[in-house]
Amino acid sequence: MYDRARAKGYKFCGLYALASPIGLIVDLDLAKHVMTKDFSHFVDRANFVNGKDDPLGAHLFSIGGKKWRNLRIKVTPTFTSGKLKAMFKTLTDCGVILEKYFQETLTNGDAVDIKDVFARFTTDIIGSCAFGIECNSFKEPDSPFRLYGQKFFTVTRLRSLQFAIAANFPALGRLVKVRAVAKDITEFFVKVVEDTVAYREKNNVRRNDVLQLLIDIKNNKEGRENGYKGDGKSLTMDELTAQCFVFFIAGFETSSTTATFVLYELATHQDIQDKVREEIHTVLAKHDNKITSDSLSELTSMRQVIDE
Ligand code: HEM
CATH class of the missing domain: 1.10.630.10 (Cytochrome P450)
Structure with a gap:
């Protein structure tokens, strides 16, 4: 549904969960507005x-x-x-x-x-x-x-x-x-x-x-x-x-x-796995082989993979 709306260039689209209408936001800027500037209008998740x-x-x-x-x-x-x-x-x-x-x-x-x-x-x-x-x-x-x-x-x-x-x-x-x-x-x-x-x-x-x-x-x-x-x-x-x-x-x-x-993505993308592995070895070597919050913060590629 998201892909179809996006392909048509819609900023948002609508669907129903049984009787409840739901707005599905497609446009990133619009999503940002909902989560920040206009958040006071969108606080509730309408859960039971x-x-x-x-x-x-x-x-x-x-x-x-x-x-x-x-x-x-x-x-x-x-x-x-x-x-x-x-x-x-x-x-x-x-x-x-x-x-x-x-x-x-x-x-x-x-x-x-x-x-x-x-x-x-x-x-x-x-x-x-x-x-x-x-x-x-x-x-x-x-x-x-x-x-x-x-x-x-x-x-x-x-x-x-x-x-x-x-x-x-x-x-x-x-x-x-x-x-x-x-x-x-x-x-x-x-x-x-x-x-x-x-x-x-x-x-x-x-x-x-x-x-x-x-x-x-x-x-x-x-x-x-x-x-x-x-x-x-x-x-x-x-x-x-x-x-x-x-x-x-x-x-x-x-x-x-x-x-x-x-792990699945790294297993299926050997080149990225090698890059992340190399980064871990380099950063840990710099930090006496210790995993600390400072050493973790230097794992840029790793963070990019997790975010992705
Ligand atoms: C990869 C890890 C995580 C993902 C992808 C994730 C994702 C999410 C998402 C999408 C929401 C709803 C946000 C919204 O509607 O605005 C949420 C809410 C929440 N998450 Fe997480 N979460 C993660 C880790 C955690 C962890 C580790 C904790 C607790 C230590 C946590 C506790 C909560 C709580 C308490 C809420 C409700 C917050 C509220 O409504 O005030 N989450 N999370």
């Missing part, structure tokens, strides 16, 4: 939310309006460059486990499901960086984090249909209690987050991570003094857990899919 029956579904990616804006402002500091640098050691520690896994597996000559390997890798990273939890996705082949993460992204036809109907007719969706996150996934995740929050609060443990930011929003002065208003300025435990869930889900699947595509 059913916080009552499906508490984990009411997260940043789905909620809209003032609540999204207030919460988004409070959570954005997670991604300052200082905070990202502070997470670097965790990242490289997970890299060592990945390297060991490859050394053990590849010497046996077995084929590896690279998407699954990267999903384990990114699950461990997001667990550690965002929540200070060891997911152990390599050590335990049946790690519940991996199993439930995988289950969330296994979309059945029935689930797609339920969701399409709910997105078009939200009142009906809520009436028949459609949920984005299955009950067993919800129960597992709620328990993990509850236990971790309780541990930190009881033992006065503070960490420099997403969970800490969310705990601080839950316990902040605003909520205590003005009472809970449901406007994203303070959080209930359910809302806090939903944000943890979206960080977990959005954090592992996107990155592992990207890494899988990158």
Whole structure:
């Protein structure tokens, strides 16, 4: 559809998802306007939310309006460059486990499901960086984090249909209690987050991570003094857990899919693979063979491949 509209020189075109009209932007300048200058008109994603029956579904990616804006402002500091640098050691520690896994597996000559390997890798990273939890996705082949993460992204036809109907007719969706996150996934995740929050609060443990930011929003002065208003300025435990869930889900699947595509493209473009390989060797030699945030920032070709 995009290719057809572009070939005809349209700046945008329209389609329907059941009864809902959707505008598909084709022109890059127009897309830039929507994301920047005119963003205030386009903040909501129009996702189906059913916080009552499906508490984990009411997260940043789905909620809209003032609540999204207030919460988004409070959570954005997670991604300052200082905070990202502070997470670097965790990242490289997970890299060592990945390297060991490859050394053990590849010497046996077995084929590896690279998407699954990267999903384990990114699950461990997001667990550690965002929540200070060891997911152990390599050590335990049946790690519940991996199993439930995988289950969330296994979309059945029935689930797609339920969701399409709910997105078009939200009142009906809520009436028949459609949920984005299955009950067993919800129960597992709620328990993990509850236990971790309780541990930190009881033992006065503070960490420099997403969970800490969310705990601080839950316990902040605003909520205590003005009472809970449901406007994203303070959080209930359910809302806090939903944000943890979206960080977990959005954090592992996107990155592992990207890494899988990158490896595929490099495998099918030997010349580019050679260039990236050469660059890695040159840059690492300059940095005492250490992967640091500075050495990574010098991998220009690598970044271009990932961006592409
Ligand atoms: C290659 C990696 C990634 C890709 C391609 C990606 C892509 C996206 C896209 C397309 C959106 C929707 C943006 C929009 O509608 O304006 C989004 C939103 C989001 N992503 Fe990612 N993402 C990636 C990695 C991550 C990671 C690592 C995390 C968490 C640590 C994350 C957390 C989120 C969250 C929380 C949202 C919702 C933000 C909001 O609405 O305020 N993503 N991502």
